[in-house]
Amino acid sequence: xxxxxxxxxxxxxxxxxxxxxxxxxxxxxxxxxxxxxxxxxxxxxxxxxxxxxxxxxxxxxxxxxxxxxxxxxxxxxxxxxxxxxxxxxxxxxxxxxxxxxxxxxxxxxxxxxxxxxxxxxxxxxxxxxxxxxxxxxxxxxxxxxxxxxxxxxxxxxxxxxxxxxxxxxxxxxxxxxxxxxxxxxxxxxxxxxxxxxxxxxxxxxxxxxxxxxxxxxxxxxxxxxxxxxxxxxxxxxxxxxxxxx
Amino acid sequence: xxxxxxxxxxxxxxxxxxxxxxxxxxxxxxxxxxxxxxxxxxxxxxxxxxxxxxxxxxxxxxxxxxxxxxxxxxxxxxxxxxxxxxxxxxxxxxxxxxxxxxxxxxxxxxxxxxxxxxxxxxxxxxxxxxxxxxxxxxxxxxxxxxxxxxxxxxxxxxxxxxxxxxxxxxxxxxxxxxxxxxxxxxxxxxxxxxxxxxxxxxxxxxxxxxxxxxxxxxxxxxxxxxxxxxxxxxxxxxxxxxxxxxxxxxxxxxxxxxxxxxxxxxxxxxxxxxxxxxxxxxxxxxxxxxxxxxxxxxxxxxxxxxxxxxxxxxxxxxxxxxxxxxxxxxxxxxxxxxxxxxxxxxxxxxxxxxxxxxxxxxxxxxxxxxxxxxxxxxxxxxxxxxxxxxxxxxxxxxxxxxxxxxxxxxxxxxxxxxxxxxxxxxxxxxxxxxxxxxxxxxxxxxxxxxxxxxxxxxxxxxxxxxxxxxxxxxxxxxxxxxxxxxxxxxxxxxxxxx
Numbered sequence: 001x002x003x004x005x006x007x008x009x010x011x012x013x014x015x016x017x018x019x020x021x022x023x024x025x026x027x028x029x030x031x032x033x034x035x036x037x038x039x040x041x042x043x044x045x046x047x048x049x050x051x052x053x054x055x056x057x058x059x060x061x062x063x064x065x066x067x068x069x070x071x072x073x074x075x076x077x078x079x080x081x082x083x084x085x086x087x088x089x090x091x092x093x094x095x096x097x098x099x100x101x102x103x104x105x106x107x108x109x110x111x112x113x114x115x116x117x118x119x120x121x122x123x124x125x126x127x128x129x130x131x132x133x134x135x136x137x138x139x140x141x142x143x144x145x146x147x148x149x150x151x152x153x154x155x156x157x158x159x160x161x162x163x164x165x166x167x168x169x170x171x172x173x174x175x176x177x178x179x180x181x182x183x184x185x186x187x188x189x190x191x192x193x194x195x196x197x198x199x200x201x202x203x204x205x206x207x208x209x210x211x212x213x214x215x216x217x218x219x220x221x222x223x224x225x226x227x228x229x230x231x232x233x234x235x236x237x238x239x240x241x242x243x244x245x
Numbered sequence: 246x247x248x249x250x251x252x253x254x255x256x257x258x259x260x261x262x263x264x265x266x267x268x269x270x271x272x273x274x275x276x277x278x279x280x281x282x283x284x285x286x287x288x289x290x291x292x293x294x295x296x297x298x299x300x301x302x303x304x305x306x307x308x309x310x311x312x313x314x315x316x317x318x319x320x321x322x323x324x325x326x327x328x329x330x331x332x333x334x335x336x337x338x339x340x341x342x343x344x345x346x347x348x349x350x351x352x353x354x355x356x357x358x359x360x361x362x363x364x365x366x367x368x369x370x371x372x373x374x375x376x377x378x379x380x381x382x383x384x385x386x387x388x389x390x391x392x393x394x395x396x397x398x399x400x401x402x403x404x405x406x407x408x409x410x411x412x413x414x415x416x417x418x419x420x421x422x423x424x425x426x427x428x429x430x431x432x433x434x435x436x437x438x439x440x441x442x443x444x445x446x447x448x449x450x451x452x453x454x455x456x457x458x459x460x461x462x463x464x465x466x467x468x469x470x471x472x473x474x475x476x477x478x479x480x481x482x483x484x485x486x487x488x489x490x491x492x493x494x495x496x497x498x499x500x501x502x503x504x505x506x507x508x509x510x511x512x513x514x515x516x517x518x519x520x521x522x523x524x525x526x527x528x529x530x531x532x533x534x535x536x537x538x539x540x541x542x543x544x545x546x547x548x549x550x551x552x553x554x555x556x557x558x559x560x561x562x563x564x565x566x567x568x569x570x571x572x573x574x575x576x577x578x579x580x581x582x583x584x585x586x587x588x589x590x591x592x593x594x595x596x597x598x599x600x601x602x603x604x605x606x607x608x609x610x611x612x613x614x615x616x617x618x619x620x621x622x623x624x625x626x627x628x629x630x631x632x633x634x635x636x637x638x639x640x641x642x643x644x645x646x647x648x649x650x651x652x653x654x655x656x657x658x659x660x661x662x663x664x665x666x667x668x669x670x671x672x673x674x675x676x677x678x679x680x681x682x683x684x685x686x687x688x689x690x691x692x693x694x695x696x697x698x699x700x701x702x703x704x705x706x707x708x709x710x711x712x713x714x715x716x717x718x719x720x721x722x723x724x725x726x727x728x729x730x731x732x733x734x735x736x737x738x739x740x741x742x743x
Contacts (some may be wrong), residue, residue, distance in 0.1 A: 062628070071278070078277060082270055090264045100269040107277060161262045177260045184259050203256040230248035238252070 030075035057124060061195050064125050067114060074114065078107060081126055085133050092137040092206045094195070102136040109136075123214055130201070130215045137200075187237045202227055218237050329455070330354050334477045338365075344474060357395075374490055381724055382493040386440075390492050391722045392500045394675045417448070425449055427457040428478060457478055481581065499725050504671030509539055509599070514648045519625050519633065520548035521565045521639070523647055530656040534613065535737070536604040537589075537662050542567040543597040544629070552628045561593025564629040569602045570620040570644055574605040576611065584617070585608045585740060589733050590666050591718070592673050593680040601666050603659075603733070605740055619647040660730050661736065667726045674721040684724060686717035687732045688739055714739075 040119045064074035084108055090099035109193050117128060129238075161178055188196050194216075201212045332352040335628055337344035345367075350360040357376035364370040372383040375395050383390045416437060421436035431448035433681040439445065449458040459475040509526040516523055527539040544552065544564045552564055569586040576582055583606075606614065624641040633640040666684075673682040691699065696710040716736065724732070 075274065075278065078274060082273075083266055085262055086266065086270075091262060096264060096267070099264070100267070100273075103269070104273050104276070107273060108280070111277060111280060161264055178262055181259055181262055184255065199256075203253075204261050228249060231252045235249070235252045237256075 018074065018085055044120065057122060060125050064114075064117070076134050077110075081129050082107075086127060088130065088200070088205055089133055089137060091185075092184060092200050093140060098140060102133065102140055105136050106133045127211065127214050130227055131217070132204075134201075134215060138197070141189070141193055141196065183241075184238075187234055190237045191233055193228060194226060195233060198223060198226045199234065201232050251339070255453055260281075265481045286640050322421050325740060331480055331483050332477060333481060334475060334484060336475045337473065339471045339474060347473075350592065351483050351487050353483055353488060356485065357489055358485075372492060374488065376488060376490070379490070380722075381490050381492070383484065383496065387725065387728070388496050390490075390496050390498045391725070392490075392498055393722045394502060420447065423447070423449075424467055425458070427451070427476075430457065432457050486620065497725070501671040501675050501721060504668045504675065506540065506672040507665055507669035509541075509669075514619065514650055516645075517545050517648055518623050518642060518645050520545055520629055521567070521623060521625065523567055523621055523623065523645070523652060525619065526646065528652060529662050530613075531603070531659045531662060532652050532656045533659065534610070535651065535659070536614070536617065537659075537666075538569065538602045538604065538619075539666075540569070540601065540602065541597050541599040542623070548629060549596075550589050551632070562598040564627050565623065565625040566598060567624070569600075569604070571604060571617065574618075582610055587736060587740060588716075589663070589685045589736075590670055590682065592670070592677075594673065594677045594681040597631040603737065607741070614652055616651045618649050621645045621647055659734060663730045663733050664726050665730050669722070670721045680720065681726045682721060683718035684721060684729050685732055685736065686719050686724070688714045688736050692715050 063073050063076055067077055080088075084102070086099055086103045089102045089106070090096065093099050093102065106129060110129055113132075117125075188199055191199070197216060198212055201207045201215060202209070207215075209220050209223050209227075213220045216223065218226070308360075329352075331354070331616040332350070334350045334352075335346060335702065336348045338347045339345070344364075346363050348360065348362050352358045357374065359372065359374045361372045362370045369385050371385055372381075373741065374381045374383075380393045380395050382393065400538045411433060418437075419437040420436045423436075424433065425432055430451045432451050434449050435446060436445050438446045444461060444463045447460045447462055448456050451457050456477055458477070460471050461473045462469055462471050464470065477483050511526055513525045514523075515525075517589060522543050522545050523540070524542075525538055525540045529537040530690070531537055542565060543562050548564060569588075571580050571584045571586060573583040576707045585607055586606060587603045588600055589603055592599040620645055622641070624630075625644050630640045663732050670684055691713050693711055695715075696707075699705050699710045699713070700707065
């Protein structure tokens with residue numbers, strides 16, 4: 001193993017060159033002594049997202065730019081977006097385990113692709129994460145189509161799930177509402193993947209057509225048309241399901 | 246009324262489930278952090294082997310991309326390597342056509358990873374062992390092992406696999422007639438040639454999309470010369486004792502995981518300036534008349550509320566910095582004496598920049614100092630600096646009076662003070678990561694290359710650059726407490742000599 005590396009603080013451009021510079025021929029007042037920032041990883045701080053104020057687009061763009069060089073900035077992005085992506089993928093898959101796995105894939109891919117990421121005006125970073133997550137959901141759906149698993153609602157999942165308007169936490173009521181969602185979810189799973197994506201983003205994530213278009217990389221008109229056709233097809237699927245029952 | 250109104254209403258009526266975060270959140274973050282740390286560490290840890298193994302592993306991924314044309318095959322190739330139960334890689338330098346072992350790496354998915362670097366004379370230069378709980382870094386020259394927290398050995402291997410940015414973009418072509426049977430397995434040869442650089446990467450992959458061999462070749466007078474070679478074997482039984490933390494007789498172990506922190510909660514002096522807070526937490530009188538300060542700078546709460554996006558709590562104070570500026574004092578006899586600061590350690594984390602600075606009174610003083618007037622240079626940076634500039638307000642202060650600090654009567658040895666700093670640094674290191682805290686190395690003059698850079702970059706004269714010395718900084722896991730004490734004492738001696 002080679003000798004330990006040296007870390008020398010780079011110049012700040014003001015002539016203060018190194019972490020600590022000693023000039024024996026100068027008086028104290030003229031000396032430059034400085035130490036600077038080192039990029040560092042974070043300490044474990046969990047579930048901090050809820051305490052974080054939302055970032056403006058400018059602030060976010062700055063954070064994304066820094067994240068390319070500064071791992072701690074990427075952690076900040078992670079903390080800000082983890083819950084959103086996990087929840088999106090949960091609503092797409094209705095399985096905690098799968099949602100967590102796909103969330104992991106999403107963030108690892110984001111980490112790898114960050115250098116090549118180019119932010120666009122008025123488009124939040126989260127849109128990019130949504131796009132990666134949507135692709136993950138698509139790949140999962142394709143594989144699960146070949147090996148369909150029964151759509152179950154494990155008790156552990158039910159304990160972690162809540163509904164914003166469900167009133168007091170009540171496992172039985174939660175399960176009931178989850179069953180209601182699951183019925184719709186089952187119907188959506190029978191649609192083409194592109195229909196699933198637009199419906200999920202539009203109705204469960206509550207996005208505008210423009211945002212959906214941005215995430216899916218399609219024109220707004222195309223998205224509107226896709227949503228319309230998806231709704232019609234969904235109505236037919238639900239009708240079939242009711243008829244089967 | 247639209248024909249889809251009914252179904253839209255159904256969406257409105259169907260509740261939207263929300264799932265609470267579980268342990269996965271922290272686990273994934275740890276994995277991401279480990280990946281980030283490893284990606285920053287890898288070139289330094291493995292030096293020789295990583296580029297070789299990485300190039301090989303990545304090359305195969307690139308080959309997959311070219312051959313099969315789908316990213317999923319690339320992913321499959323990486324996954325296949327990741328799924329390996331064991332990996333044994335040997336990297337060779339090719340000298341006069343003969344293989345000279347340069348590094349060796351053993352990876353067992355259950356036991357961890359061990360890497361060994363071989364010096365040119367054939368001796369073991371160093372080793373790293375990570376068993377998922379602890380990491381041991383052995384330096385044979387120092388006969389020392391530094392025991393540290395694990396950095397995710399699986400992630401370490403995974404990182405090797407993903408060293409792909411440069412090579413993955415290169416077009417690999419099949420090399421007719423270069424296919425080989427390696428360890429009884431028929432492997433296909435592919436090559437990526439960089440004509441301008443007169444170099445090529447060549448890989449052999451097995452039917453399971455795993456790289457078995459990698460070579461770097463170049464051409465001298467039209468004749469092919471192999472420079473480096475890496476051989477990789479998968480899923481072969483590896484000796485379990487390879488993963489025992491044993492490094493030979495008489496090796497000293499420095500256990501960073503048992504370090505204790507220095508009490509830095511107290512504020513001896515605290516003042517706000519330019520939207521930052523400067524605090525002195527601790528002062529020690531050293532036995533030879535010097536002082537040691539532990540001090541910090543951070544944004545004020547108001548600054549933080551306005552610049553949250555710029556300021557991540559996991560990094561240091563990205564909105565500013567400060568330097569001890571305590572300069573000189575006029576004595577009663579009219580003569581002047583100076584006090585020279587010497588930084589010995591720095592920790593940037595938790596939203597704060599913390600430093601340990603030795604203050605060296607220069608020349609003869611009539612009596613020991615009873616108090617000291619502290620001055621700092623203070624700079625803002627980032628969005629805070631921009632904000633102040635926009636308001637046409639100063640964004641730095643050349644001299645800021647923090648106030649008078651009474652000094653303790655009792656003195657401690659410099660060695661004891663340094664060891665206390667090392668303990669704190671080790672404590673930080675194991676909790677916040679290897680790059681958060683850095684300790685001083687021995688001062689040295691600039692190398693000729695550095696001098697040339699200084700002159701070119703900043704227009705300095707030869708005389709100026711000759712007068713510059715620098716202090717390298719070391720990660721805690723790279724130096725022992727004894728070395729740190731030695732470095733500080735050497736620097737102190739050098740400064741007091743003048």
